[in-house]
Amino acid sequence: MARARLSIKRIGILTGGGDAPGLNAVIRAAVKVAVREYGLSVIGFEDGFAGLVENRSRRLTPKDVVGILPRGGTILGTTNRENPFHYPVRENGEIVYKDLSQQAINNLNSLGIQALIIIGGDGSLKIAKEIWERYGFPVIGVPKTIDNDIAATDQTFGFDTAVATATEAIDKLHTTAEAHHRVMVLEVMGRYAGWIALHAGVAGGADVILIPEIPFTIDKVCEKILERQREGKKFSIVVVAEGAKPVGGEVVVKKIVKESFESIRLGGIGNVVGEQIERITGIETRVTVLGHLQRGGSPTPFDRLLATRFGAAAVNFLMEGRFGEMVSLRTPDITSVPLAEAVGTMRRVPLGCDLIRAARQMGISFGD
Amino acid sequence: MARARLSIKRIGILTGGGDAPGLNAVIRAAVKVAVREYGLSVIGFEDGFAGLVENRSRRLTPKDVVGILPRGGTILGTTNRENPFHYPVRENGEIVYKDLSQQAINNLNSLGIQALIIIGGDGSLKIAKEIWERYGFPVIGVPKTIDNDIAATDQTFGFDTAVATATEAIDKLHTTAEAHHRVMVLEVMGRYAGWIALHAGVAGGADVILIPEIPFTIDKVCEKILERQREGKKFSIVVVAEGAKPVGGEVVVKKIVKESFESIRLGGIGNVVGEQIERITGIETRVTVLGHLQRGGSPTPFDRLLATRFGAAAVNFLMEGRFGEMVSLRTPDITSVPLAEAVGTMRRVPLGCDLIRAARQMGISFGD
């Protein structure tokens, strides 16, 4: 990795992948530090890599970022799918995929951009790595994921807000569960890692927590619920990560089968688990799928701070010539790690961590 | 309506139907006023009419209601289905329905209860009316409904909290919608009346609001969304009451068809509308079903106040001999109306109200 200091005068910035609370705080910090501290000009690309390939961008000044710190979403827009190395193009009415990465580099060059901040999840960071490795174009990554599953950083912004939203939901379901003697199932995000389910589940006082890292059997889940009933506790709270799966089972992926106007098929693990619990235990069960609410809203102070620190560090590290890296929280410091180390592996919940142990000791079941 | 003053020494209280934020505040106020002001004793029945029929009850003193004002749910428990006049009994492994109302009256008498406060929705209030009319047993109703569709009162507690929860959800979806240029559909409660959808929709700045009172056509909905797109507004927010229905269409009732472990069918109007919008407009659309979150959580100050006023008034009115009535908000006063006037009709959104007019003038579409 090169550490030679460039004479950088203009940088680009883009947000890729699903939105997360704190994206605007990163943008704001980066713009302010770039302009005030280093006298740079900043170009923001619209809608993630789509704007990079299609050359849609605009100048960002400190005035443009006033008031965005507490706001969710991203003022730059984002998309989930566009990848410059595998870009969807409509040809003869069909979508074909082409490598338009050279065009992206040309756009950067023609705009006079000498370095690029890419804020995104594993997918976006892989693209960042490839831009750096293939073209040597100076990039720095800023890790973003609601799910908190990016390796090589203690935490990503967005996660704390998602946990807050999920915990508040559990708090709300608690009173209804109690009043009606029901089982309430809450499905939260976490396709490959159960961080949100684990943190919100423990913080919300759940009785059962199902995460991708620990395959469950529905019988163990029901056993816990029935044990509670025998102890006179007439309700139970079950938190399920969307990627939780039964022992030996496949990951249940949500699918929407279009049928008539009157009905639609939607099968997520939350609904599956809820239906099984009601059938096996005979206790009335209700399912809530939290979905997109977890991505939205004003970021928590923690996420605003982490995002601000990441945004400032991204600019500082670029000016130090730390290219091809990703900013990273190594509590209590912000540092950087090579993108090559950060992408491709996933930070999953360690089964031996003290939180899992404490949860088990307090009687929370993981369905295993 | 009899207004003869009884020498009441002991009253009963129960909560029926779906839980709503504020139930505990009603119980607390009723107990405190009954004990402190009138020296009564108070018996709380557990799990609504089930406890009344099955004689499950407990004494409630001011000490028992300490700290419950800000809590959702109901400390007494509630059930949705049990009706003393049509009570589910298991006989030979099957459920048969019997009239056990005399047994309920016997229980009241044997406990020395001279008057009963029934807190519930339309169904519970109908039972209250029947107890009064058939047995002459002194009852007073306290109206409760998240949906705000009970006639003969300006508002019920629980509604303001549900609107707050729904509005917060819209606020959260807004940032994601904007960041991703998506249509976000939010399904909220309101089977027969669109109050929650209308209030939360306007308060949250929705673009389309679909309510049971105004049958919609999906084309008009899509027209609005596409019109926004042409104006450069790349996202739209659609709020749908669960009872919204297309012109000439049936109410789409949620049904869960049990299939394999891997899939489950769940069809609500929100999913139906979302699927149609994506198909017709070609714009990525996401659906969130708010569900039980609307029932939960700490009641808003408005709901705490209204519930407190209702609870206090219920006791005062009983002591004045206002039997067979329901407490009612007639802004700014609390009054009472005969139960016979209150039940059986539904308070729906008046199509000519100023809020509908204002919404239309600001460009909100109702899909008509």
Add this chain to the structure above:
Amino acid sequence: MARARLSIKRIGILTGGGDAPGLNAVIRAAVKVAVREYGLSVIGFEDGFAGLVENRSRRLTPKDVVGILPRGGTILGTTNRENPFHYPVRENGEIVYKDLSQQAINNLNSLGIQALIIIGGDGSLKIAKEIWERYGFPVIGVPKTIDNDIAATDQTFGFDTAVATATEAIDKLHTTAEAHHRVMVLEVMGRYAGWIALHAGVAGGADVILIPEIPFTIDKVCEKILERQREGKKFSIVVVAEGAKPVGGEVVVKKIVKESFESIRLGGIGNVVGEQIERITGIETRVTVLGHLQRGGSPTPFDRLLATRFGAAAVNFLMEGRFGEMVSLRTPDITSVPLAEAVGTMRRVPLGCDLIRAARQMGISFGD
């Protein structure tokens, strides 16, 4: 009051007095309805009447009001003191007051403005009335006050949000009071009317509520606290409106006496009451002055709705020629009343209202 329909093409709008959550929602609704429904152009004056006199204004289009619905404050700015009829002008280094109302009218005329929406409290509405009466210039008032003390309307926007903030503060103080066996005193807004203290006090479960309408004696306050202690309740919550006053006492106005860098004198009724309670009862007492926090934050859904309805109605009423009036909530309708009826009198808490009665019955002391 004239009801002749003018051919209005352009209207002005300004916000006067202290800011309140919902001001932006009024502006947004007025602009959208004016432009979309009537094809008007809208001019916003900056910083209330200061902008009107000094001719500082800008065009407001629907685009300018995007995203402001959930935001506190006012995008137009506001000031508390400037009155066109008694305007502060600096002459020879001193402030003298002049009647610059004709200059304000000239500004309106030269901008081609044919009618003016004035959003403000009693002071601003008096100015509105005078502009209408003296110059016959078409105005309509929109009532705004945190304190909810404007007559001739059931409620004003901003109040519900202030009550929510104050109630949340009481909720927070509760746990500390309980943990430490302390008396916690919370001073809230309400110089002439005790609405916030009463509503938040009851909603938060306060033990003592002191409001301007009911002069208190400190002995009665302490009696209540000691009575609670004897009952084993080791803490008490006292909510004090800033305008509460002891029997025979003067209104304690906050004054800041500038002294050395090291100390400053600040005497509000909350501190006075807290000091007295600690001295008389010997129980540790802490005082919190909520102050400006009550004006801030995102408006509650209720306030967003009421403000939206007011803003839309203001434009509709102007187009109907209802000049010299004020929009008003007469639950469930929005209507208008002559400004002459609305200003100069104050809506105070009626001592015989059911909420005061319920509060007393539950054991809350008003210190009388």
Add this chain to the structure above:
Amino acid sequence: MARARLSIKRIGILTGGGDAPGLNAVIRAAVKVAVREYGLSVIGFEDGFAGLVENRSRRLTPKDVVGILPRGGTILGTTNRENPFHYPVRENGEIVYKDLSQQAINNLNSLGIQALIIIGGDGSLKIAKEIWERYGFPVIGVPKTIDNDIAATDQTFGFDTAVATATEAIDKLHTTAEAHHRVMVLEVMGRYAGWIALHAGVAGGADVILIPEIPFTIDKVCEKILERQREGKKFSIVVVAEGAKPVGGEVVVKKIVKESFESIRLGGIGNVVGEQIERITGIETRVTVLGHLQRGGSPTPFDRLLATRFGAAAVNFLMEGRFGEMVSLRTPDITSVPLAEAVGTMRRVPLGCDLIRAARQMGISFGD
């Protein structure tokens, strides 16, 4: 430090010092783990060390801790001042201080308690250390401080919630500041360390942050405010830690000088700074002292989790014989450190940390 495994059958627990959100979560986790995992019995002492000396205690079972996870305060009660080694005793109408530590040990022994969990701040942990060192009585400390200034742990519970409350306050003041073109000063907790001011200030987008670690001059503060004014930013937000002090100045300690009923003197640094700013800049300035609100409310998910992990670890470590230690967060692990290392030193904001640097780079002034 002894690591010999005792045959522990019964443990005690107490909470000392000012209350903090999360205390109940610690108690809950400790009780659940002690009873479920190890079959211990748990005795809770009331009101901190007062209950230990005065032998006021009660048995705690899992049933006693149901529902307390999301609640602020402490179900055990706490006091700020009582120290067994220097205990206030009333003799002949005067308070004298005596060493009653042997009495505390006797109480522990007579109750059959073999180990004690002490949850508290620096003062309480010092007492814990002394109990261990002088009597060899097995203790373990759990660090608690709103201010986050305890050394030897990455973070304490309560801090995240306090930052959330302070940040929300800044968000609210922002809109008023903007609407009125004012300087808003917010005084937050932090007598010796500026963590809350720094975190909330950056998260809330403050313009000036004054902390104990960086002595300020009022001229630099005003310079920043006037610079903003020149740039057209008509308002400023100043966050002041209660322990902030001017260069060469003394810590301004709040004092209440009792005077007449009409006035009271109260001088905190917030008021001092606010008064100076208004005088020097001529810009209207308002001061809010957040005070006890920072201690209250439901703990954030982070604090619930950290407190839960601490509570579980305290019991686990006791059972491992780790006496005379304090549980500690060493991200991502929970470990323990000798109390001797943890007490007496203070974790202050490092002046060279990346957050201070980022804040400066973004233009935030620290008044130096």
